Amino acid sequence: MRRFAQLMELLALTPSRNRKLEALTQYFRETPDPDRGFALAILTGALSFKNVKPAILRDVVLAEVDPHLFALSYDYVGDLGETIALIWPHHGGTEPLPSLSDLVELFNMTSKSELPRLIGSLLTRASINERWALVKFATGALRIGVNARLAKTALAEMSGKDLQEIEEVWNGLTVPYADLFAWLSGKADRPDIDHTARFHPLMLSNPIDESKDLEKLDPADFVAEWKWDGIRVQLIASQGRVSLFSRTGDDIAAAFPDVTESVFGDAVLDGELLVGADFEPLPFNDLQQRLNRKVATARHLADYPGFVRVYDMLFDGNEDIRALAWSERRQRLEAWFATHPQTRLDLSPVLAYRDWDDLAEIRRRGAAEQGHEGVMVKLRSAPYVPGRPKGLWYKWKRDPNVVDAILMYAQRGHGKRSSFYSDYTFGVWKGNEIVPIGKAYFGFTDEELKHLDKWVRNNTVASFGPVREVTKELVFEVAFDSAQQSGRHKSGIALRFPRINRIRWDKPASEAATLEEMQVFLTAT
Amino acid sequence: MASPFLDRDLYVRPIDAYIDPPVPRARAIITHGHADHARSGHGAVLATPDTIAIMKARYGEDSARQFQPLEFDTPLQVDDVTITLKPAGHILGSAQVLMEHRGQRIVVTGDYKRLPDRTAQPFELAECDLLVTEATFGLPVFQHPDPLDEIARLLRSAAAFADRAHVVGCYALGKAQRVIALLRDAGYDAPIYLHGAMIRLCELYIARGIPLGELRPTLGTGKPELAGQIVIAPPSAIKDRWSRRLPDPVLAVASGWMSVKQRARQSGVELPLVISDHADWNELRQTIAETKAGKVWVTHGREDALVYHCRQQGLEAEPLNIQAFEEGEEGEPEAQGELEE
Numbered sequence: 001m002r003r004f005a006q007l008m009e010l011l012a013l014t015p016s017r018n019r020k021l022e023a024l025t026q027y028f029r030e031t032p033d034p035d036r037g038f039a040l041a042i043l044t045g046a047l048s049f050k051n052v053k054p055a056i057l058r059d060v061v062l063a064e065v066d067p068h069l070f071a072l073s074y075d076y077v078g079d080l081g082e083t084i085a086l087i088w089p090h091h092g093g094t095e096p097l098p099s100l101s102d103l104v105e106l107f108n109m110t111s112k113s114e115l116p117r118l119i120g121s122l123l124t125r126a127s128i129n130e131r132w133a134l135v136k137f138a139t140g141a142l143r144i145g146v147n148a149r150l151a152k153t154a155l156a157e158m159s160g161k162d163l164q165e166i167e168e169v170w171n172g173l174t175v176p177y178a179d180l181f182a183w184l185s186g187k188a189d190r191p192d193i194d195h196t197a198r199f200h201p202l203m204l205s206n207p208i209d210e211s212k213d214l215e216k217l218d219p220a221d222f223v224a225e226w227k228w229d230g231i232r233v234q235l236i237a238s239q240g241r242v243s244l245f246s247r248t249g250d251d252i253a254a255a256f257p258d259v260t261e262s263v264f265g266d267a268v269l270d271g272e273l274l275v276g277a278d279f280e281p282l283p284f285n286d287l288q289q290r291l292n293r294k295v296a297t298a299r300h301l302a303d304y305p306g307f308v309r310v311y312d313m314l315f316d317g318n319e320d321i322r323a324l325a326w327s328e329r330r331q332r333l334e335a336w337f338a339t340h341p342q343t344r345l346d347l348s349p350v351l352a353y354r355d356w357d358d359l360a361e362i363r364r365r366g367a368a369e370q371g372h373e374g375v376m377v378k379l380r381s382a383p384y385v386p387g388r389p390k391g392l393w394y395k396w397k398r399d400p401n402v403v404d405a406i407l408m409y410a411q412r413g414h415g416k417r418s419s420f421y422s423d424y425t426f427g428v429w430k431g432n433e434i435v436p437i438g439k440a441y442f443g444f445t446d447e448e449l450k451h452l453d454k455w456v457r458n459n460t461v462a463s464f465g466p467v468r469e470v471t472k473e474l475v476f477e478v479a480f481d482s483a484q485q486s487g488r489h490k491s492g493i494a495l496r497f498p499r500i501n502r503i504r505w506d507k508p509a510s511e512a513a514t515l516e517e518m519q520v521f522l523t524a525t
Numbered sequence: 526m527a528s529p530f531l532d533r534d535l536y537v538r539p540i541d542a543y544i545d546p547p548v549p550r551a552r553a554i555i556t557h558g559h560a561d562h563a564r565s566g567h568g569a570v571l572a573t574p575d576t577i578a579i580m581k582a583r584y585g586e587d588s589a590r591q592f593q594p595l596e597f598d599t600p601l602q603v604d605d606v607t608i609t610l611k612p613a614g615h616i617l618g619s620a621q622v623l624m625e626h627r628g629q630r631i632v633v634t635g636d637y638k639r640l641p642d643r644t645a646q647p648f649e650l651a652e653c654d655l656l657v658t659e660a661t662f663g664l665p666v667f668q669h670p671d672p673l674d675e676i677a678r679l680l681r682s683a684a685a686f687a688d689r690a691h692v693v694g695c696y697a698l699g700k701a702q703r704v705i706a707l708l709r710d711a712g713y714d715a716p717i718y719l720h721g722a723m724i725r726l727c728e729l730y731i732a733r734g735i736p737l738g739e740l741r742p743t744l745g746t747g748k749p750e751l752a753g754q755i756v757i758a759p760p761s762a763i764k765d766r767w768s769r770r771l772p773d774p775v776l777a778v779a780s781g782w783m784s785v786k787q788r789a790r791q792s793g794v795e796l797p798l799v800i801s802d803h804a805d806w807n808e809l810r811q812t813i814a815e816t817k818a819g820k821v822w823v824t825h826g827r828e829d830a831l832v833y834h835c836r837q838q839g840l841e842a843e844p845l846n847i848q849a850f851e852e853g854e855e856g857e858p859e860a861q862g863e864l865e866e
Contacts (some may be wrong), residue, residue, distance in 0.1 A: 087666045144790075
C-alpha cells in the first residue's frame with residue numbers, strides 16, 4: 001500500500017505527462033502480480049467494490065467526527081475522499097497496511113455490517129498519505145489527472161508493444177490481468193480474446209463548414225443519411241454471443257438485453273442505439289431512461305424497447321472489411337440484412353439528393369417536420385478509418401447551432417434555486433486547454449438539475465466563493481442562436497442565447513468541440 | 526466575567542492602546558513582525574526586542590515614532606493594566622499579550638504554534654478569563670504532521686532528482702528560517718541558496734543568535750551549479766520568470782495549506798511540504814481548554830468551526846471578523862492566506 005500511495009501522490013502532483021508515464025512504468029515493472037494488476041484496474045476504473053461506497057465511508061467518519069464540523073471541512077476541501085483522509089482523528093498502529101490484493105479480498109469478503117469496523121481500523125493504521133490513497137482505492141474516485149489511456153500507454157512503453165494492440169484486447173481482459181502482464185513481459189502470447197470482446201475504435205465525423213466545404217465537394221462523390229438522435233454503438237455478434245460497446249468501448253450489453261438477445265448472425269456493426277417500438281425512435285430523453293443503468297427493469301423494457309439503427313459494417317462474418325470503400329461495405333451490409341432478418345436492428349436509409357442545395361432543403365425539412373438532428377455526409381470511396389480523419393465523414397447539424405462543450409464552473413442560482421449549482425460555464429478545446437465560451441442556466445428539467453447539482457458537488461476541484469470549478473468531464477450539448485467575435489472572452493467567441501440542449505452523460509470530454517470548429521459558426525451566422 | 530476591558534477591535538480601553546492595529550494608531554502593542562500584524566506609522570509601539578528589530582529592518586528605523594522594547598515574561602504596569610508578553614512560538618520574537626486589569630485576565634495570542642521550533646521562543650501557556658485566539662487552521666482537516674518527516678521527504682526528493690534544483694517556496698519572515706533550521710537539524714550541511722528577498726531577514730536571524738549554516742545568494746550562481754541544490758524563495762517567485770535560472774526545478778511549497786493535495790495540485794506544486802507556523806486544529810482546541818478561558822474570541826482565519834467547537838464545549842465564543850488589510854491587496858483572500866502570515 002505504501003508504494004501504491006507514493007505512486008498516487010506522484011501522479012496527482014506531477015504536471016508532466018512524461019513523468020507520470022515514467023512513474024507508472026516503473027511501478028508496473030517493480031510491483032509483482034497480482035498487486036500491479038489491481039493498481040491497473042483502479043487506474044483504469046475497472047475495479048469497484050460492491051459494498052464500499054462513499055456513503056459508508058462518510059458514515060464511518062461521522063461516527064467519529066461532529067457532522068457540522070465535517071460539513072464545514074468538506075465545503076473547504078471540496079473532495080470527499082480527501083476530507084475523510086485529512087479529518088480522520090485517530091492515528092496509530094505500526095502494523096503496515098495490507099497489500100492491494102489483500103485489500104481487495106478484505107473489501108469483497110467483509111460483510112456489510114462488519115465493513116465500518118474494517119474501514120475504521122484501516123484508516124487508523126494508515127499514514128496520512130496512505131489514508132488519502134486508501135480512500136481513493138476504496139471508492140475508485142481518483143481525480144489525480146490519470147485516465148485509462150495514460151495507464152495503457154505506460155503499459156505500451158514498458159513492454160515496447162503497440163498501444164493499439166493493447167486496446168484491442170483490453171475489453172476481453174479480466175482483473176488482475178495476469179495474462180496481460182505475462183504477454184507484456186514476453187512470457188506468453190497475447191491473451192486470446194474472444195472475438196466478441198474486441199472493441200474496434202470508431203470512425204468519427206467532422207462538422208461541415210457550409211461556406212467552405214460544400215463548394216469544394218462534389219455531391220456525386222458522397223451519400224447522405226439522417227443523423228440519428230441516440231448514442232453511437234458498436235455491436236458485435238459472433239457464434240450466438242453479442243456485445244454492445246459505447247463509443248468509449250464500455251460494454252453496455254447488460255443494460256440492453258432486449259437488443260442483444262434478439263440479434264443473430266455474425267458481424268461487427270456500427271450504428272445508433274435508439275428506443276421505440278417498431279423502429280419508431282422516441283426522443284433522446286426516453287433513451288436516457290435506459291442509459292447509465294447496470295440492468296434494465298421490466299417497465300423500461302416495455303416502455304422503451306431498444307433497437308439499433310445500423311449504418312456501417314466493419315466485419316462481415318469473421319472477415320475484416322474496414323479497408324473496403326463505403327459503397328462496398330454498404331452492399332455487404334444490405335446483403336447481410338437480407339439473409340439475416342432482424343427484429344431489433346434496421347438499416348439507416350440512404351437519402352437521395354441532387355445537389356447540396358437539395359440536401360440542405362432535405363435537412364431543413366427533416367428538422368422542421370421530423371425533428372431530425374441533421375444529416376451525415378459520407379464519402380462513397382472512404383474506407384472505415386478509426387479516429388476522426390479529415391474529409392471522409394461530415395456531420396451537418398440542423399439549426400439552431402449546437403455545440404458540445406465541457407462544463408468548467410458551476411455557480412449557485414437564485415431564489416428557489418439558491419441551494420443548487422444551476423448556472424454553468426462551459427468551454428471548448430483550444431489545443432490541450434479548455435477555454436470558456438459561455439454560460440447558461442436553463443434548458444434542463446428540475447430532475448436533471450438535481451443530478452447536475454449532485455454531479456457538481458461530487459466533482460468539485462476548487463471553490464471560489466459561490467463558484468465551483470469542476471473536473472472537466474461532463475459534456476453539454478449547448479444550443480445557441482448565433483456566435484459573435486468577442487474581445488472580452490479568452491476564447492474570442494461570445495454565444496447569443498445559449499441554453500443547455502442536452503446533458504451528454506455518455507460523451508467523453510475529449511470529444512467535445514474545439515475552438516477551431518467553433519469558427520464555423522462565426523462565418524455561418 | 527465582568528464585561529471585558531478589551532473591545533472587539535482589540536482596543537485596550539483603560540490604556541488607550543490597540544493590539545496589532547491595521548491602521549496607524551497613537552499607541553500599539555505588536556505581537557509579531559508579519560505584515561498583517563505589524564504596520565508602519567504608529568505613534569508608540571510596545572513589542573519584544575526581536576519584533577522591534579524585525580520592524581525596523583522591514584519598515585525602517587523610524588517606522589514608528591517611538592519603540593518601547595519589553596522582554597518576555599516581564600510584567601509592565603501601565604496605569605492600572607499589567608501587560609506581560611508571553612512567547613507564542615510562531616516566529617522569532619512573536620508574543621501573546623497577557624493583560625490583567627481589576628482581577629480580569631485577557632490573552633491575545635497573535636499567531637502561535639506549540640510544536641518545537643528553534644527559530645522562535647517556545648510557546649508558554651497563560652491562563653485567562655478571555656482568550657482571543659487565532660484560527661488560521663481552524664478546521665479539523667488541519668492536523669499538521671511532524672515537520673521533520675516533511676523535511677525528510679524534501680531530502681529524499683533532492684537525492685532522487687540530483688539533476689534538478691529543489692526550490693522551496695516560503696514566506697521570507699519566519700518560515701524561510703524555520704525550513705533552513707529544520708534542514709540543518711536533519712543533518713543537511715550543504716550550502717542553501719537564497720532568493721534575494723530572503724537574505725536580509727536570514728542575516729537578522731543569524732545576528733540575533735540563530736545559526737542557519739552556510740547560505741549563498743542564488744544571484745550570480747550558475748545554472749549547472751544549482752542542480753541537486755536546495756533553493757529558498759518566496760512563493761510568488763517560484764512560478765515567476767525568476768525560476769528560469771534554476772535547472773528543471775522541482776516546485777515545493779512549505780505551508781500548512783499544503784495538506785490539501787487537490788489544492789497543491791491546482792497551484793502547480795509538485796512537492797507540498799506541510800510545515801506550518803500556526804497551531805493546527807488539535808493545538809487550537811488544546812490551548813483553548815488549557816487556558817481555562819470561559820470566553821473565547823476567534824479571529825484571523827476560519828472562525829466558524831472553532832466558534833462552533835467552543836460552544837459545544839459550553840464556552841461563550843464569538844468570531845471577531847477583524848478586517849485584515851493585506852499587503853498589496855491582490856488576488857483573493859484564499860491565495861493570500863497561502864503566504865501564511
